[in-house]
Amino acid sequence: MKPRRSILSVPGHVEKMHHKASRYQADVIMLDLEDSVPLDEKEHAREVVIRSLLAMNWQGKTVTARINGLDTRFGYRDLLEVAEEAGRMLDTIVIPKVDHCGDIHFVDRMLDGIEMRKGFSNRIGIEAIIESAEGMENVSEIAGASDRLKALVFGVADYSASIGARLVSISGHGEKEEELYPGHRWNFALSRMVMAAKAHNLMAIDAPYGNFRDPDGLHRFSVMACSLGCDGKWAIHPDQIDIINTVFSPSLKDIERARRVLDAFEKAKAEGRGAASVEGRMIDQATVRLARQLWERASYLKMV
Numbered sequence: 648m649k650p651r652r653s654i655l656s657v658p659g660h661v662e663k664m665h666h667k668a669s670r671y672q673a674d675v676i677m678l679d680l681e682d683s684v685p686l687d688e689k690e691h692a693r694e695v696v697i698r699s700l701l702a703m704n705w706q707g708k709t710v711t712a713r714i715n716g717l718d719t720r721f722g723y724r725d726l727l728e729v730a731e732e733a734g735r736m737l738d739t740i741v742i743p744k745v746d747h748c749g750d751i752h753f754v755d756r757m758l759d760g761i762e763m764r765k766g767f768s769n770r771i772g773i774e775a776i777i778e779s780a781e782g783m784e785n786v787s788e789i790a791g792a793s794d795r796l797k798a799l800v801f802g803v804a805d806y807s808a809s810i811g812a813r814l815v816s817i818s819g820h821g822e823k824e825e826e827l828y829p830g831h832r833w834n835f836a837l838s839r840m841v842m843a844a845k846a847h848n849l850m851a852i853d854a855p856y857g858n859f860r861d862p863d864g865l866h867r868f869s870v871m872a873c874s875l876g877c878d879g880k881w882a883i884h885p886d887q888i889d890i891i892n893t894v895f896s897p898s899l900k901d902i903e904r905a906r907r908v909l910d911a912f913e914k915a916k917a918e919g920r921g922a923a924s925v926e927g928r929m930i931d932q933a934t935v936r937l938a939r940q941l942w943e944r945a946s947y948l949k950m951v
């Protein structure tokens with residue numbers, strides 16, 4: 648699967664931002680119809696998104712669209728119109744506030760019909776945002792609900808609201824969290840979602856960091872998400888892309904260590920030895936698996 652280190656969320660109704668977005672180094676551009684679009688712009692935003700999807704040169708980027716929740720009056724029309732008119736340009740439809748697997752079944756079936764009618768050669772994927780207590784409770788069933796699913800996304804702001812967690816910043820996206828809680832307040836929820844995603848071979852994506860003028864905070868939260876198994880993180884401002892790409896790419900040191908592990912393992916195998924060691928530590932199968940994964944990611948990113 649193509650990398651999804653950085654996902655730049657762009658408001659659907661602001662056409663000039665779509666043009667700019669295609670030139671940034673984000674792995675994914677997500678055209679948003681949900682929370683970054685004011686209520687009175689919802690219908691207009693849908694038209695703008697369809698126009699941009701069809702008319703713009705996306706420079707080979709992965710492009711997705713976030714629809715409104717299926718519990719709103721806009722969600723089903725977003726799905727129908729965006730997928731019918733511009734589905735051949737879309738990697739995935741991103742569904743917010745997925746509470747149970749029925750939401751995914753509904754979208755999956757709709758896409759079946761749309762693809763049959765339109766004769767698209769691509770198969771439109773689905774990303775599910777897990778951002779409620781109910782969604783988190785049902786996350787395993789959601790992750791296994793369709794083979795269209797590519798990723799689960801943790802929507803921390805709506806999740807905080809859903810569970811009634813105390814708010815510490817305006818956006819609810821990660822700032823000043825340490826004033827409330829020592830360590831990583833979302834460790835359990837994020838890990839729970841990562842576990843369900845990985846059990847179903849999906850990517851796990853973290854929510855954006857709210858304060859785009861705080862690169863250190865963004866870096867800290869990106870490292871935490873990466874260390875919990877996330878594959879990428881949303882960005883809400885272009886200045887966040889480089890930091891996210893760097894954190895979610897293997898470092899040169901990691902690549903070198905992986906190479907030494909794999910070399911030592913191959914050498915031991917060729918010599919008929921059961922055990923190998925690097926830097927004075929025994930290498931077991933789990934270490935080899937981790938090294939292979941890292942190597943594959945590095946080769947996909949053309950780093951090796």
Ligand code: GLV
Pocket residue numbers: 743776778801802803804805806854855
């Ligand atoms: C994203 O949608 C969030 O709620 O954090």
Ligand code: MG
Pocket residue numbers: 682743778802804805
């Ligand atoms: Mg949300």
